Amino acid sequence: MTDLGIDHDARLPYYEQLKQLIVREIARDNLEPGHLMPSEAEMCARYGVSRTVVRQAVGELVNERVLQRMRGKGTFVAKPKLSEQFMESTVGFFEDMTSHGHSVSSSVLSIDRVEVVGRARELIGAAPGTHCIEIVRLRAVNDEVVAFTKSYIARDDEAILTQLRAADLATVSLYRILSDQFGLRIDTGHRSIEAVAASGMLTKLLEVGPGDPLLYIESVARNAAGDVIECFLAWHRADRMRIEMDVVRDSRSSAGVDSLSHG
Structure with a gap:
C-alpha cells in the first residue's frame, strides 16, 4: 500500500x-x-x-x-456523507438536496387513497376511519439509494390524488407541487429523529444488512393556521446521511443561561 x-x-x-x-x-x-x-x-x-x-x-x-x-x-x-438541514427550514428533502448541488430522483412505489392508521394517524391527529393520500417512495441522491419514505397528505381529495398520480414526483418536489398547484403551503413543522436497526424489507430496499444503523425521521408540516398539511415517516441510511441543525437561544432561557444542554 x-x-x-x-x-x-x-x-x-x-x-x-x-x-x-x-x-x-x-x-x-x-x-x-x-x-x-x-x-x-x-x-x-x-x-x-x-x-x-x-x-x-x-x-x-x-x-x-x-x-x-x-x-x-x-x-x-468512504464517500462524504450527504447533509440534510434538520431545523429552521420548511423545505423538503428534494429542495434541500438540490440546493446543495446534488441530483435527486425518486422511485414512486405507490400513490393511493388509504385509511390513515398507526403512527401516521397520531401525527396527523386524525379520527379513526379517516382517509388521506399516501405516497411511498424510494429516494436516491446522485444515483445512490439513501432513503425510504412514506408521505401522508392530510386531504381526502380525489382531484389532488389524480393530479399527484399524473405529476412527475420522480424528479419534482412534492412540497412545491402542493404549494403551486393546490395552495397547500407549509409554514411550520416539527421533526424528530432516532436511531433504529435495519430489518425486514428495509434491508432490501436500502441495500443494507440486517441490524445496520438507520436514521428514522418523523415529520409533521402545517400551514399558517396550524392545520396539518402533510406528515412523513422516513428511514435514511446512516452510512450515507447526516443531519445538521442550528442551535438558537430559547426565549425561556433565564438571563445569561443558554438552553443548549440535554437537561
Whole structure:
C-alpha cells in the first residue's frame, strides 16, 4: 500500500501508526471515494502486523468516516456523507438536496387513497376511519439509494390524488407541487429523529444488512393556521446521511443561561 512501514521501536501503538499510513496513502495517491482497499490479510503481510492491529486501525477509520465497509464486498475509501438541514427550514428533502448541488430522483412505489392508521394517524391527529393520500417512495441522491419514505397528505381529495398520480414526483418536489398547484403551503413543522436497526424489507430496499444503523425521521408540516398539511415517516441510511441543525437561544432561557444542554 505504501513504501513506509511500521516502526516497531516507536512508542506509538501499531494500530495508530497503521491508521496514519492509510490516511497518508489516501492523500498521497488521491484515492477517490469508492476505491477498494487491501484486504486484512494483505495488510498483515505488508506491514508485519496481526489481524487484531489491522482490525482496530480499520475499525477506527470506519468510525471516523475515512473508510467504509460494505458487507461481502470489502473496505473502501468512504464517500462524504450527504447533509440534510434538520431545523429552521420548511423545505423538503428534494429542495434541500438540490440546493446543495446534488441530483435527486425518486422511485414512486405507490400513490393511493388509504385509511390513515398507526403512527401516521397520531401525527396527523386524525379520527379513526379517516382517509388521506399516501405516497411511498424510494429516494436516491446522485444515483445512490439513501432513503425510504412514506408521505401522508392530510386531504381526502380525489382531484389532488389524480393530479399527484399524473405529476412527475420522480424528479419534482412534492412540497412545491402542493404549494403551486393546490395552495397547500407549509409554514411550520416539527421533526424528530432516532436511531433504529435495519430489518425486514428495509434491508432490501436500502441495500443494507440486517441490524445496520438507520436514521428514522418523523415529520409533521402545517400551514399558517396550524392545520396539518402533510406528515412523513422516513428511514435514511446512516452510512450515507447526516443531519445538521442550528442551535438558537430559547426565549425561556433565564438571563445569561443558554438552553443548549440535554437537561
